Amino acid sequence: xxxxxxxxxxxxxxxxxxxxxxxxxxxxxxxxxxxxxxxxxxxxxxxxxxxxxxxxxxxxxxxxxxxxxxxxxxxxxxxxxxxxxxxxxxxxxxxxxxxxxxxxxxxxxxxxxxxxxxxxxxxxxxxxxxxxxxxxxxxxxxxxxxxxxxxxxxxxxxxxxxxxxxxxxxxxxxxxxxxxxxxxxxxxxxxxxxxxxxxxxxxxxxxxxxxxxxxxxxxxxxxxxxxxxxxxxxxxxxxxxxxxxxxxxxxxxxxxxxxxxxxxxxxxxxxxxxxxxxxxxxxxxxxxxxxxxxxxxxxxxxxxxxxxxxxxxxxxxxxxxxxxxxxxxxxxxxx
Amino acid sequence: xxxxxxxxxxxxxxxxxxxxxxxxxxxxxxxxxxxxxxxxxxxxxxxxxxxxxxxxxxxxxxxxxxxxxxxxxxxxxxxxxxxxxxxxxxxxxxxxxxxxxxxxxxxxxxxxxxxxxxxxxxxxxxxxxxxxxxxxxxxxxxxxxxxxxxxxxxxxxxxxxxxxxxxxxxxxxxxxxxxxxxxxxxxxxxxxxxxxxxxxxxxxxxxxxxxxxxxxxxxxxxxxxxxxxxxxxxxxxxxxxxxxxxxxxxxxxxxxxxxxxxxxxxxxxxxxxxxxxxxxxxxxxxxxxxxxxxxxxxxxxxxxxxxxxxxxxxxxxxxxxxxxxxxxxxxxxxx
DNA sequence: TTGTACGCGTTATCAG
DNA sequence: CTGATAACGCGTACAA
Numbered sequence: 001x002x003x004x005x006x007x008x009x010x011x012x013x014x015x016x017x018x019x020x021x022x023x024x025x026x027x028x029x030x031x032x033x034x035x036x037x038x039x040x041x042x043x044x045x046x047x048x049x050x051x052x053x054x055x056x057x058x059x060x061x062x063x064x065x066x067x068x069x070x071x072x073x074x075x076x077x078x079x080x081x082x083x084x085x086x087x088x089x090x091x092x093x094x095x096x097x098x099x100x101x102x103x104x105x106x107x108x109x110x111x112x113x114x115x116x117x118x119x120x121x122x123x124x125x126x127x128x129x130x131x132x133x134x135x136x137x138x139x140x141x142x143x144x145x146x147x148x149x150x151x152x153x154x155x156x157x158x159x160x161x162x163x164x165x166x167x168x169x170x171x172x173x174x175x176x177x178x179x180x181x182x183x184x185x186x187x188x189x190x191x192x193x194x195x196x197x198x199x200x201x202x203x204x205x206x207x208x209x210x211x212x213x214x215x216x217x218x219x220x221x222x223x224x225x226x227x228x229x230x231x232x233x234x235x236x237x238x239x240x241x242x243x244x245x246x247x248x249x250x251x252x253x254x255x256x257x258x259x260x261x262x263x264x265x266x267x268x269x270x271x272x273x274x275x276x277x278x279x280x281x282x283x284x285x286x287x288x289x290x291x292x293x294x295x296x297x298x299x300x301x302x303x304x305x306x307x308x309x310x311x312x313x314x315x316x317x318x319x320x321x322x323x324x325x326x327x328x329x330x331x332x333x334x335x
Numbered sequence: 336x337x338x339x340x341x342x343x344x345x346x347x348x349x350x351x352x353x354x355x356x357x358x359x360x361x362x363x364x365x366x367x368x369x370x371x372x373x374x375x376x377x378x379x380x381x382x383x384x385x386x387x388x389x390x391x392x393x394x395x396x397x398x399x400x401x402x403x404x405x406x407x408x409x410x411x412x413x414x415x416x417x418x419x420x421x422x423x424x425x426x427x428x429x430x431x432x433x434x435x436x437x438x439x440x441x442x443x444x445x446x447x448x449x450x451x452x453x454x455x456x457x458x459x460x461x462x463x464x465x466x467x468x469x470x471x472x473x474x475x476x477x478x479x480x481x482x483x484x485x486x487x488x489x490x491x492x493x494x495x496x497x498x499x500x501x502x503x504x505x506x507x508x509x510x511x512x513x514x515x516x517x518x519x520x521x522x523x524x525x526x527x528x529x530x531x532x533x534x535x536x537x538x539x540x541x542x543x544x545x546x547x548x549x550x551x552x553x554x555x556x557x558x559x560x561x562x563x564x565x566x567x568x569x570x571x572x573x574x575x576x577x578x579x580x581x582x583x584x585x586x587x588x589x590x591x592x593x594x595x596x597x598x599x600x601x602x603x604x605x606x607x608x609x610x611x612x613x614x615x616x617x618x619x620x621x622x623x624x625x626x627x628x629x630x631x632x633x634x635x636x637x638x639x640x641x642x643x644x645x646x647x648x649x650x651x652x653x654x655x656x657x658x659x660x661x662x663x664x665x666x667x668x669x670x
Numbered sequence: 671t672t673g674t675a676c677g678c679g680t681t682a683t684c685a686g
Numbered sequence: 687c688t689g690a691t692a693a694c695g696c697g698t699a700c701a702a
Contacts (some may be wrong), residue, residue, distance in 0.1 A: 001473075003679055012691045021682060029687060050389045050450045051679030054694050056557055058681095059385070069412035072407055072611070091445065093428045096417055110426065115385045123344070138336075202367035245449075250615045257617075277612030279584045336697055349673045354697060386695030389678050534672060673702075683692080 002043035011039035022047060051116050053330060062303060063111030063119045064094045064114045065104065073225040080296035081120060087306055101125030112139055117301040120144060124188060142305055146189065154293050156317050160190045163288040165199025165322035167270050168242050170323055172205045175332040176240040176268060182252065183226035184219040184244035191244050196273060198242060212236065217248050224251020232259060239268060239332060246271035246278045249285055264330040274324050283327035291319050337378035346374035355380060373658035388450050397448030397638055399429045399456045402438065407610045408627060416455060423639055436460030443579045445472055453638045455479060459523060474643055477634040483525065491630050491652050495525045498623040498656035499532025502605050503577050505658055507540045510667040511575040511603060517562035517587065519554045519579035526579050529607060531579060547571065550581050559586020567594060574667060575603035584620055599665040609659050618662035626654050
C-alpha cells in the first residue's frame with residue numbers, strides 16, 4: 001500500500017501538502033493540487049484510516065452497543081443508524097453484549113478503545129450511575145430506549161406506559177372485559193412501564209386489577225407459551241391476552257392452537273413492538289408500533305449534530321408509540 | 336486516558352517492559368511485572384487499540400460485509416460470526432452494501448483501510464474476477480454463500496441445487512403433481528441453482544418441465560404476491576407452489592388467503608432458508624434449512640486458524656441443506 | 671531480564 | 687500557499 005509519503009515524493013511536494021489536498025483543510029494552489037491528485041491516482045493511494053485516527057484523534061466511527069445481534073429488533077435499529085451515518089460517510093462499529101452485564105461494560109470499553117467518536121448504547125443491565133458517569137466522560141453517548149432523568153439530554157426513549165395503555169384500551173374497545181396480561185421480566189424497565197399502562201387502561205374502563213391475571217414471562221416465545229398454559233390450566237376465564245411483546249404473543253398463538261382454540265374467534269391476542277414477523281403471523285398480529293428505526297435514526301442525527309457539527313433540522317428525544325390494528329383481536333358484542 | 340508512558344514512569348520501568356507485560360511477549364521478572372500491573376490498575380490504564388494496530392499492523396478485527404443489516408438472514412450470520420470471534424477476543428466490524436455493487440467495493444476498501452486482519456464477505460454483484468484478485472491480495476478473505484472454482488479454498492457455500500431438489504421432491508412426495516415455482520432473480524446464482532434442483536426433482540418424478548409454470552420473482556414478499564397472482568389469473572391449475580425463499584412464500588400465503596383460499600387445504604406452499612419467522616406463519620412454513628449460522632461460524636473458524644493460528648478442529652467448506660417439514664404442505668391422495 | 675531508539679502513516683503547529 | 691517537524695500511543699529490533 002502506498003503511503004502519503006510516497007505520494008508526496010512522486011508529486012514533488014511535502015507531506016503536509018498532500019495531507020491538505022486529502023482533507024482540503026486549507027487552500028492549495030490548483031496546479032499543485034492537480035499534481036498531487038495525479039500522483040495519488042497513479043499509486044492507487046488509499047489513506048490509512050488507522051494512522052489517521054491516531055493522529056487526529058478522530059475515527060469517523062460511531063460505536064453501537066446492542067444486546068444481541070440476531071434479534072430483529074436490534075437489526076432494525078442498527079440498519080437505521082447505519083443508513084443515517086452512511087449519508088455523512090461515517091461508519092458504525094457494532095458490538096453485542098449478549099445480555100450479559102459484564103459484556104456491556106466490556107463492549108463500551110472496547111468501543112472507546114477503538115477511538116469511536118461517539119457511542120450509541122442500548123444497555124439493560126448497567127446502572128444509571130455508571131451511565132451518568134460515562135456521559136460526563138470524554139466520548140459523547142446517546143442512550144437508546146431508556147430514560148435517565150439526570151441525563152435526559154442523552155436519552156432517546158419510548159413512552160412505554162402509553163403503549164401499554166393503548167394496547168389494552170384497544171382490546172377493551174373491541175368489547176373484551178376478561179383480559180389477561182403476560183408481562184416481560186420484572187427487571188426490565190420497559191416491561192414494568194408497559195404493564196403500568198395496561199393497569200391504567202383497566203382502571204379507566206372500570207375493570208378491577210387482579211394480580212392473578214398477570215403472568216411474568218421472559219419476552220421470548222416460551223414466555224407466551226408458559227403464560228398461556230398457566231392461565232388455561234388455572235381455569236380463569238379470558239377472551240383476550242395482551243402481551244408485553246410480539247415474541248410472547250406468537251408463543252401464545254401457537255400454544256392456544258395446540259389447545260384446540262381457533263384464532264381469533266376463541267382468543268384475541270395483542271402484541272407490542274411491531275417486529276417484522278408480526279405481519280407474517282396468521283391472523284396477523286395487532287400490536288403497538290415501536291418506532292425503533294426512527295429512534296435509531298434520531299440517535300445518529302444527534303451525533304451528527306453534536307459531534308460532527310452538521311446541522312440536522314429538528315431533533316426529538318421522546319417518542320410515542322402507536323397502535324397497529326390487524327386481525328388478531330376480534331370484536332365481541334356484549335351479551 | 337493514561338498511556339503506556341505514564342504507566343512506565345509510575346512503575347519505574349521502561350516503555351518496553353510495560354509493553355511486554357501487556358502482551359506477555361517475553362519473560363519479565365515477577366516482581367517488575369507486579370509493579371507494572373499495579374501501576375496499570377492505579378491509572379486505570381486501557382491500551383489504545385488504534386495505536387496498537389498502527390504499530391503492530393494487527394487490529395484483532397475481522398471485517399464483515401453483508402448486503403443489508405436489517406435482514407433476518409444476515410443477522411443470523413453476523414450473530415454466529417460474532418459469537419465465534421468473541422471466544423478468541425476478536426471483534427467484527429460490519430458494513431452493509433445495501434445491495435449496491437458500488438457499495439460492495441467501497442465496503443471492502445473501507446474494511447481493508449480499517450486494518451482488518453481478515454474479511455468475511457457476502458457479496459452478490461462483484462465479479463468473480465474481482466474476488467479472485469482480491470483473494471491474492473494481502474488481507475485474507477472468506478467468501479460466504481458463493482462458489483468460485485478458482486478460489487474454492489476461500490469459499491463457503493451451500494448446495495443450493497440440492498436444496499431446490501429436496502424442496503420440490505418433498506412436495507411431490509406429498510402427492511402433488513401440479514406444481515408451480517416462483518424463483519429468485521435470474522442474476523442471483525443461488526436462485527438459478529435452486530431452480531435447477533426444482534427441475535431435477537420434476538424430471539425424476541416424470542413430470543415435464545413447463546416454462547409457463549415458472550415465475551421469476553424478487554426474493555421479497557412482493558415477488559410471492561406477484562407470482563401467485565400471475566398463476567392464479569392465468570388459469571393454470573396448481574395445488575402447490577414452491578418458492579425460492581421464505582419471504583416470497585409468505586407473500587404467496589397472504590395473497591392466496593386474500594383470494595379466498597384456505598391453507599394448507601387449498602394450496603400447499605414450500606419455502607427456502609428457514610428464516611426465523613417461518614416458524615411464526617400459519618400454517619407454519621415447510622422449508623429447506625439454510626445452515627447460515629453454521630456457515631458463518633465456519634468462516635470465523637477458518638480465519639482463527641489461518642490468521643491467528645488457533646487450531647480449530649475439523650473444517651468444512653461445503654454445506655448441505657436439509658428439509659424442514661412443518662404444516663404448509665398438505666398431503667393429497669391420488670384420485 | 672531490561673532499556674534505547676526507531677518506525678507505523680497521519681495530522682497539526684509552526685515558520686517561511 | 688508551502689514545507690519542516692513534532693506529536694499520536696504503541697511494538698520491537700537491538701543493545702546492554
